[in-house]
Amino acid sequence: MKIVRTVAHLREVIRAWRASGETVALIPTMGALHEGHLSLVRLGRERCRRTVATLFVNPKQFNQPSDLAAYPRTEESDAEKLTAIDCDLLFAPDAAEMYPPSFATNVSVRGIGEELEGAARPGHFDGVATVVSKLLLQALPDVAIFGEKDWQQLQVIKRFAADLNIPVAIEGAPTVRDADGLALSSRNVRLTPADRSKAPLLHAVLQRVAVAVRAGADPAEAVNGARRELAAGGFEPIDYIEVRDGETLGPPGPGPRRVLAAAWLGQVRLIDNIPG
Numbered sequence: 515m516k517i518v519r520t521v522a523h524l525r526e527v528i529r530a531w532r533a534s535g536e537t538v539a540l541i542p543t544m545g546a547l548h549e550g551h552l553s554l555v556r557l558g559r560e561r562c563r564r565t566v567a568t569l570f571v572n573p574k575q576f577n578q579p580s581d582l583a584a585y586p587r588t589e590e591s592d593a594e595k596l597t598a599i600d601c602d603l604l605f606a607p608d609a610a611e612m613y614p615p616s617f618a619t620n621v622s623v624r625g626i627g628e629e630l631e632g633a634a635r636p637g638h639f640d641g642v643a644t645v646v647s648k649l650l651l652q653a654l655p656d657v658a659i660f661g662e663k664d665w666q667q668l669q670v671i672k673r674f675a676a677d678l679n680i681p682v683a684i685e686g687a688p689t690v691r692d693a694d695g696l697a698l699s700s701r702n703v704r705l706t707p708a709d710r711s712k713a714p715l716l717h718a719v720l721q722r723v724a725v726a727v728r729a730g731a732d733p734a735e736a737v738n739g740a741r742r743e744l745a746a747g748g749f750e751p752i753d754y755i756e757v758r759d760g761e762t763l764g765p766p767g768p769g770p771r772r773v774l775a776a777a778w779l780g781q782v783r784l785i786d787n788i789p790g
């Protein structure tokens with residue numbers, strides 16, 4: 515697998531593929547790759563002839579400097595994992611390539627980007643939307659693949675890609691979990707053994723809310739019970755646990771619903787969601 519670090523080099527490689535009639539899937543990541551990320555690359559390989567993974571720990575989407583500093587950086591082993599599953603190209607730019615000193619643009623998604631994660635992490639989705647816009651326009655793939663693990667992020671990306679007429683199909687991929695239900699995340703390595711044993715409760719509680727709501731329970735009552743259960747299980751603070759419309763992330767309507775939560779165990783913030 516080739517590694518490129520500049521937009522010019524990325525475009526040169528992709529231009530040659532295009533000249534041969536080959537299709538391209540893009541898989542943006544912040545590295546510290548696990549099976550969740552690799553499942554996106556595998557899906558990319560099913561969709562397109564060529565797969566491009568990107569590795570960029572985007573400073574603009576971190577609202578806490580300590581979280582950015584603690585974010586794992588493992589490029590060498592990431593590259594090995596991608597090579598092992600036949601990813602064609604890794605784009606790993608440095609911060610100056612993505613954000614030169616003159617950089618002055620911000621992509622901001624109103625409404626859907628201001629709820630839940632947007633409210634708990636001010637500026638987070640502006641950072642995501644800005645960097646993903648850049649990555650989509652730099653590579654101009656046929657398809658870009660994102661995990662349902664970050665459900666709201668996936669909806670935000672679909673929104674700005676449509677609003678800005680970015681000619682790339684945005685596709686979601688199912689959440690990959692450990693056997694006990696914990697969604698894989700690059701942040702899980704920072705859980706203490708004691709907190710790791712508490713962590714599966716988040717998914718279990720989401721499932722109980724979804725079952726209750728489907729059986730006709732009042733969503734507000736179901737999430738109140740869930741909040742108490744998470745608190746008793748050691749989650750503190752609980753940023754949110756909500757039943758929302760799956761597409762707009764507004765109040766649940768007649769369409770498909772989503773149950774979403776974010777809560778802390780020690781220094782680690784976990785997020786998860788399932789269909790409601």
Ligand code: AMP
Pocket residue numbers: 542543544545549550551553554659660661662663664687688689690691697698699700
């Ligand atoms: P990240 O490196 O955390 O920014 O994630 C890069 C991509 O991988 C995003 O599209 C995430 O939604 C996706 N992703 C992260 N964890 C998982 C998981 N457990 N299952 C599926 N996709 C995931």
